[in-house]
Amino acid sequence: MYPASFDYHTPGSVQEAISLLGKLRDDAKLLAGGHSLIPMMKLRLAQPKHLIDLRKVPGLAGIREDGGSIALGAMTTHWQVESSKLLQAKIPVVSDAAGMIGDPQVRNLGTIGGSLAHADPAADMPAVMIALGVEFVIEGARGRRTVKVDDFFKGLMMTAVGPDEILVEIRVPVPPAGSGAAYLKFPHPASRFAVVGVCAALTVDGKGICTKAGVGVTGAGTKAVRAKGVEAGLAGKALDQAAIEAAAAKAADGVDVQADLQGSAEYKSHLLRVHARRAIEAALGRAKGGK
Amino acid sequence: MTLPVKMTINGTNYRHEVEPRMLLVHYIREVVGLTGTHVGCDTSQCGACTIILNGQAVKACNVFAVQADGAQIMTIEGLAKNGQLHPIQEGFWEKHGLQCGFCTPGMIMAVYQLLERYPKPTEAQIRHQLEGNLCRCTGYHNIVKAVQYAAEKMAGR
Amino acid sequence: MATATGTRLFGAPEKRREDPRFITGRGQYVDDVKLPGMTHAAFVRSPHAHARLKRVDAAPARAVPGVVAVYTALDLKVGALPCGWMLPNIKVPPRPALASGKVRYVGEPVAVVVGETAYAAKDGAEAVRVEYEALPGVSDPRKAHDKGAPQLFDDIPQNQCFYWTIGDKTATEAAFKSAAKVVAQPLRNQRLIPNAIEPRACVASYAPGTGDLTLWVTSQNPHVHRLLMAAFILGIPETKMRVIAPDVGGGFGSKIFVYNEEVVAAWASKALARPVKWTAERRESFLNDAHGRDHVTEVEMAFDRGGKITGLRVKTHANLGAYLSTFAPLIPSYLYGPLLSGVYRIPAIFCEVWGMLTTTAPVDAYRGAGRPEATYLLERTMDRAADDLGVDPAELRRQNLILPFTSGTPYQTPVAFAYDSGNYEPALNRALELSGYAKARREQEEGRKRGRYIGIGVSTYIEACGPAPSAVAGSLGAGAGLWESGQVRVHPTGAVTVYTGSHSHGQGHETTFAQLVADQLGIPMAQVEIVHGDTAQIPFGMGTYGSRSACVGGSAILMSLDKVKAKGRKIAAHLLEANEQDLVFEGGKWSVKGSPGKAKTWGEVSLMAYLAHNLPQGMEPGLEATSFFDPPNFTFPFGAHVAVVEVDAETGQTKLLKYVAVDDVGRVINPMIVDGMVHGGIAQGVGQALWEHGVYSDDGQLLAATMMDYALPKADQLPSYETERTVTPSPVNPLGIKGAGETGTIAATPTVANAVIDALAPFGIAHIDMPLTPDKIWKAVTAARK
Known part of the structure; x- marks a missing residue:
């Protein structure tokens, strides 16, 4: 409940934050909403010597449409994502998933960028990001670079964001007409993190053939991953029940499922398959419904 | 290291020097002396420390006081107006x-x-x-x- | 507050008088206490379940800025924490306030750091270096009994603290020999962690000038705290210690006991001549608050051909943790075995309990305390039996119910208790009716055809409340009497201050007791003040647990009210120049029968008691009385609950659809408050059935040690409940109250567990141990499908 001492910095620009990161190195942590970091500091599981708070950096929060994408500033809170009319209209699954994170108070301060850069293996949003095929805009001393979601999650709480870089924006492509997506999770009864979570994003053509499938899974393993087997079972197919079930059966393939108090690896693999099927069914319903 | 913070809590302005590590809930309870906001856990599950920070409900145990510099805060003590319960x-x-x-x-x-x-x-x-x-x-x-x-x-x- | 004189307040849903301070943030809890010069304590705790303490190096901590002092067991000059309940041949291991020689559970305090701020104290605690030599641990009470299991104490072989039995072994064996059917079920009643939302806390303030020690502590029984600390631990006169339990944020048993931290804080305050505050971090609550339940049990129930129970045999290994908490031995013995008859006629019962020490946190009373364990095994077994016998579980219960006995003649069970009064069938009938039992069964049948798994759970229960007849308690091993005190002081204006030895930490005594007093005296509630929680103000009292406040504490107040009324009557008769027998006391005044104009009000009589200008000859001035009510028996609330659940057989997830509770708690002072307690109890009972588990690894690491891991029930996991009551007054106290604080917790656990297992009946699943988590259900369903 009583974090260790640290020095506190409030840079006024991304560049200033980056140069602080460069100078302070491993002793420093970036602070966005703080809802992943501060609990760890209170238990003294994290004891950074410096905190670099991004709250005074202009331009890091907000949701805007930019060409065929919606750009989410890294400091946009989960509540802003949850309640965004733009997202609800264009990519509702992102708002839906944001509304399942933590609890209302957590969503008011926790940020999408902070959460994604923290890369908790049981976080919700990574599965959605994978399914939608987003891109991450990362800024460092040498300028900005863009990283595709498949190259972003590197391992347990590890991402492509370098030690002196900052995640500044997430670009979510607006799905074409005939698309639908759904995120379903099996929440931990206490923490509300995902024991498993599956996001399915589908596009179907006029004949009911799935032209594009994105499926991301979270919770069960050490990092969120793309369920390639499921996607392969969906793309190019007419999605009848048999096809859906066959595809969903691959949901745990390639996931390093971890056993814990919530269940065995076998059980969690099973949950992944069930949630994949249900998410696909829900996504398909929405795709056919026009969203 | 201490840093100056100022904030408005239930309409009253406060200015103090605090350690950056001081949690907002401790600032409100120990420094300002408003003990209606409670601490029930250390992992931000229980919500006993919920306050309204700049118009939004937040868990004051999960915010450093320095992050709330310049903020408008309402605690339980500020909800009833002129002796009239909300x-x-x-x-x-x-x-x-x-x-x-x-x-x-x-x-x-x-x-x-x-x-x-x-x-x-x-x-x-x-x-x-x-x-x-x-x-x-x-x-x-x-x-x-x-x-x-x-x-x-x-x-x- | 409509409390005009003459209003019938007993039985009215009065809004609570304590609420205005709580809803405006003006409650005063221990952590809100702030004193000049106050320091803060942080504890260094063992990360090992079992280890030899090689060396504690405090020097690095002393160098931390803001650290005032560091103490270890070598510094501390206090006695061991005592255990207040003895059983025959019990072996009581010494429990030091700070570990010495060995640590025996994760979280055991090893050293304390006192700092200028809580942050500095914590910094200091992090800096203390402790060298341990790890030893093997054991968390399971049955494994701890094995030869070769890790030994916690050299002189307690195989970790057996006590062996205790109740009932008639020979008669029970005979019943099983002649049984037509025997149902056997091994089961576990898992460990729970109480988690009152207010963490435990204390502020100790020693005044060097007078030698007075004041301790603010989160206590359910401040006098017991004072007695045990002054007499047994600190060795100071009771008169030099004042214990204040101000607003306390829930207890559920966990705040009955004397813990290490307040002892150390009290001692340190004297050593430093400064106030010392300690407030538990939630993680510390998980590690060091007394846990609840944790039984491993074998049950066998014998039936005759007609489905009548003929015998019950129970063998339980009860986990006591590493040391005996204040009342630990009582819980799995006398609060457990004597409840095994439930509301059923069972001619022969025999119960054996092995009280086991393990390398885990101490286990003691948690809401219900022993009675939920007894009820769970009985009610789970009844469902198993109904299944085996092919009868409806509600019917099996009905045909075994004890017949009504409401005339004051108690029902003698074969396990010591004589129930006070009971009429069990109406509660069962009403619960079935309210839940739409027959319709639910039809829907269940329909649903199963479509792959929906609806389950209906029924449970009856009985509990022993209102502890206790002191002589009985003493004969069973209690280190204290279990009466309650109630003092009534009437002021010259007729306003009344009541001092009760009961303690409210959510129960609403300031309201219910005021209703009782205002009703008796015919004065407005605003004229009544209820004082509790301060040993300097209140005569010795026993505190609040076991649903005893209204029936025992309330009765003590009633006795004092009778005394002041009797004296008031004499004064009124004197003033009215009438015979006492000719006076009627009604609506707050005494009037002469037949001439209602001739009257003296309560206020006038009270004033005269203090003016003393015109009192009956020889009468002392003043108007106050102190009484101690020692009940002649326990009270026995009972009831029947029904739950309807739906299980997603694919994921194992359970959803609670409906919950109906019909309780009989005797007479009720404030139905709104009683309903509220039932609601909260239900949630805790559901929590045990479905989610909560203070799970330790085999070697004693606590794996659910934060609120992120230990699943307390949340709003969105529960439905609204339907509650009703039948009323069978208790003959053992003048108020007819049986007690209502624990009913929900006791009944809800088996009710919901039975409902879940009932939902899984199509899979042939007969039992799963709690908590009935999705993974366990899925595993059972998967195994059944193979």
Whole structure:
């Protein structure tokens, strides 16, 4: 409940934050909403010597449409994502998933960028990001670079964001007409993190053939991953029940499922398959419904 | 290292020097001396420390005081105006929405935001929106009733 | 507050008088106490379940800025924490306030750091270096009994603290020999962690000038705290210690006991001549608050051909943790075995309990305390039996119910208790009716055809409340009497202050007791003040647990009210120049029968008691009385609950659809408050059935040690409940109250567990141990499908 001492910095620009990161190195942590970091500091599981708070950096929060994408500033809170009319209209699954994170108070301060850069293996949003095929805009001393979601999650709480870089924006492509997506999770009864979570994003053509499938899974393993087997079972197919079930059966393939108090690896693999099927069914319903 | 912070809490301006590591809830309780905001856990599950920070319900145990520099804050002590209970407080009293009272301030502040966002909540919405607040006494039954009372009362205004 | 004189307040749903301070943030809890010069304590705790303490190096901590002092067991000059309940041949291991020689559970305090701020104290605690030599641990009470299991104490072989039995072994064996059917079920009643939302806390303030020690502490029984600390631990006169339990944020048993931290804080305050505050971090609550339950049990129930129970045999290994908490031995013995008859006629019962020490946190009373364990095994077994016998579980219960006995003649069970009064069938009938039992069964049948798994759970229960007849308690091993005190002081205006030895930490005594007093005296509630929680103000009292406040504490107040009324009557008769027998006391005044104009009000009589200008000859001035009510028997609340659940057989997830509770708690002072307690109890009972588990690894690491891991029930996991009552007054106290604080917790656990297992009946699943988590259900369903 009583974090260790640290020095506190409030840079006024991304560049200033980056140069602080460069100078302070491993002793420093970036602070966005703080809802992943501060609990760890209170238990003294994290004891950074410096905190670099991004709250005074202009331009890091907000949701805007930019060409065929919606750009989410890294400091946009989960509540802003949850309640965004733009997202609800264009990519509702992102708002839906944001509304399942933590609890209302957590969503008011926790940020999408902070959460994604923290890369908790049981976080919700990574599965959605994978399914939608987003891109991450990362800024460092040498300028900005863009990283595709498949190259972003590197391992347990590890991402492509370098030690002196900052995640500044997430670009979510607006799905074409005939698309639908759904995120379903099996929440931990206490923490509300995902024991498993599956996001399915589908596009179907006029004949009911799935032209594009994105499926991301979270919770069960050490990092969120793309369920390639499921996607392969969906793309190019007419999605009848048999096809859906066959595809969903691959949901745990390639996931390093971890056993814990919530269940065995076998059980969690099973949950992944069930949630994949249900998410696909829900996504398909929405795709056919026009969203 | 200490840093200056200033904030407005329940309409009063405060200025202090604090260690950066001081949690906002400790600042409010220990430095400012408003002890209505409680601490019930150390992992931001229980919600007993919920306050309104710049218009939004947040868990004050999960914010450093320095992050709230310049903020407008309302705590449980600031909810009743001129001795007049807020309809939410009234609802908790009328419907027996509390027993030991320890979770109550945080619960009420969470409801304050709930009713701002969902003025006519369904029971399911109430229960979902209160998932960040733990109560060990009431089984939530009468808390739901208290929120419904407040919603009706506020709609009638 | 409509409390005009003459209003019938007993039985009215009065809004609570304590609420205005709580809903405005003006409650005063221990952590809100702030004193000049106050320091803060942080504890260094063992990360090992079992280890030899090689060396504690405090020097690095002393160098931390803001650290005032560091103490270890070598510094501390206090006695061991005592155990207040003895059983025959019990072996009581010494429990030091700070570990010495060995640590025996994760979280055991090893050293304390006192700092200028809580942050500095914590910094200091992090800096203390402790060298341990790890030893093997054991968390399971049955494994701890094995030869070769890790030994916690050299002189307690195989970790057996006690062996205790109740009932008639020979008669029970005979019943089983002649049984037509025997149902056997091994089961576990898992460990729970109480988690009152207010963490435990204390502020100790020693005044060097007078030698007075004041301790604010989160206590359910401040006098017991004072007695045990002054007499047994600190060795100071009771008169030099004042214990204040101000607003306390829930207890559920966990705040009955004397813990290490308040002892150390009290001692340190004296050593430093400064106030010392300690407030538990939630993680510390998980590690060091007394846990609840944790039984491993074998049950066998014998039936005759007609489905009548003929015998019950129970063998339980009860986990006591590493040391005996204040009342630990009582819980799995006398609060457990004597409840095994439930509401059923069972001619022969025999119960054996092995009280086991393990390398885990101490286990003691948690809401219900022993009675939930007894009820769970009985009610789970009844469902198993109904299944085996092919009868409806509600019917099996009905045909075994004890017949009504409400005339004051108790029902003698074969396990010591004589129930006070009971009429069990109406509660069962009403619960079935309210839940739409027959319709639910039809829907269940329909649903199963479509792959929906609806389950209906029924449970009856009985509990022993209102502890206790002191002589009985003493004969069973209690180190204290279990009466309660109630003092009534009437002021010259007629206003009344009541001092009760009961303590409210959510129960609403300031309201219910005021209703009782206002009703008796015919004065407005605003004229009544209830004082509790301060040993300097209140005569010795026993505190609040076991649903005893209204029936025992309330009765003590009633006795004092009778005394002041009797004296008031004499004064009124004197003033009215009438015979006492000719006076009627009604609506707050005494009037002469037949001439209602001739009257003296309560206020006038009270004033005269203090003016003393015109009192009956020889009468002392003043108007106050102190009484101690020692009940002649326990009270026995009972009831029947029904739950309807739906299980997603694919994921194992359970949803609670409906919950109906019909309780009989005797007479009720404030139905709104009683309903509230039932609601909260239900949530805790559901929590045990479905989610909560204080799970330790085999070697004693606590794996659910934060609120992120230990699943307390949340609003969105529960439905609204339907509650009703039948009323069978208790003959053992003048108020007819049986007690209502624990009913929900006791009944809800088996009710919901039975409902879940009932939902899984199509899979042939007969039992799963709690908590009935999705993974366990899925595993059972998967195994059944193979």
